[in-house]
Amino acid sequence: MSAKPVKHGLVAAVLATSSLFALGAAPASAATFPLCSTRIVQHFDLDKGQTPESIVLAPNGTAYVAFAKARQIAEISPSGAIRILATLPAPADGGVNTPALGFPLTVGIDRATDGTLYFLYATGTADLTGVWRLRPGGTPQRIAPLPATSLPNGLALDQSTRSLYVADSTGVVWRVPTQDGTATVWSSDEELAPAGFLGANGIKLRDGAAWVTNLDRGTIVRIPLRANGNAGSAQVSVTGLPGIDDFAFTGSGNEIIAALDTTNQVTLVKPDGTHTVVLTAADGLQGPTAIALRGRTVYVPSAAYLTAEDPNLLQAHLGR
Template identity: 75%
Template sequence: MSAKHVRKAFVAAILAATTFAATPAQAAALCAPHIVQHFDLAKGQTPESIVLSPNGTAYVTFAKARQIAEISPGGRIRILATLPAPADGGAGTPALGFPLTVGIDRAPDGTLYFLYATGTADLTGVWSLRPGGTPRRIAPLPAGSLPNGLALDQHTRTLYVADSTGAVWKVPTTGGATVWASGEELKPTGFLGANGLKLHDGSVWVTNLDQGTILRIPLRANGSAGPVRVAAAGLTGVDDFAFTGRGGEIIAALDTVNEVALVRADGTHEVVLTAADGLQGPTSIAVRGRTVYVPSAAYLTGKDPNLLLAHLGR
């Protein structure tokens, strides 16, 4: 597909988000899925995490390229930063063996916060990038950690980080990091544990890829973590996720099985997108109105990393 056609498809998808009307029979599904952006695998453009600005601009981490990128509503890709490579090439990065940019979130002033995992003490941690600025590390994390999912509490200016070795870190935007939650529910059983992370309804919500679960950890009034509760299970290969805006309903990316699932507030779920819709190992989800953004990094398929858009069916 030419760049011109990609831009036209992207714009059409954004416009469709405001006009699509679902029928009752489509109430439990995502509708009209279609790819609006193809990325270059040879350049390491494997979109790991995504966050949206109010005007529809998307910001993604290209994991293998160690980059932060901006994608305009018209489909133009602009690389905002490339992080320095570790001296050993990232061979010591836990579970993966390569350095990667991971979770990302955005503050109202446009500052981007993101994670970098390298297996080295000099680079692993939480980074920030102000508009027009250069990236800087604001909080180191241990070399043996694997920071993955990230969410910003805008009221307290606190970042929460899912560490796939089995913890959640609490990081003020001014720097410093402490373990906020840990336990068996967050640990891996062979590959990756705590993965995606979101803040919702007074709690920190975390997925565990190996255990196939979505966990809810209450934020107590004093800022400490409450007891971990399994909110949903049976989600094979669950990566990152997003709330739809309809109570506790969630859209989750099931990376290893190449699916996207709708998870209801009672913990039950149904598969709503598959490889037949164009998925290539979905890694994360973003929701804007009734439009659902699904980046695929193609880690396992090895072809066509892309960005897919679909519409909430009710």
């Protein structure tokens, strides 16, 4: 979710039928390495609230996205066909009490190996806010309520323990077993706290730790996962990433590709914490919100929260 300047624009204002792999290319920026062959492969409908906030890929080439403003979960086939799988019920008060934003939104999404989708819904109301599940061919069901005052944003599934980790932008990480659905605070480390707007945002699990972005602070923190399942102390691994939303590991050690929403950039972060901008508005970015990889192919959804022009899905090749 994007940073503070977006708030009023989102409240006020906030894949077509073309092929996911065959749409025309966007202008290339000077940053052609290590990301190259950059092109927009899908345009979304802003008027329908198709602001992609999170993405997860299935092995067969299907993509699943959370359309934040539309309160929807959508499936995008390899050919580019969009199918709406679920539209979440609107809160009775319209979501005006959703923390920091003032409107209801579907947010982080992840997928189990059996095809079950888990995703987050923030409404500012106790009856709807929390972790939701959608089994193949089923209907959406809330499996874990979260406080109305929370802003669940990023989601990561530990396939081995069947536990979900939720980055809450009010400054905590929740842990939710997929079986009983009882949410407990896993970490409330001060490095997760906001500095005026949104704190903890994106989250991924890797090498015995949860890696969490902090949008306000422009950081990525690493929180060790102890043998007993408890959280260790958060360690700041990367700084200087203003407006960071979500991210993905490239598969090369702890190398990361991160979406910087408010600066309209994508950056490559090396394991030593140094980082280089690899995509910009010249490549077609419209406020990137997340990153997903399949092999060497990088997918970047943009929600156009600030530009209010062209929410889209960009594809690039990760070279070396």
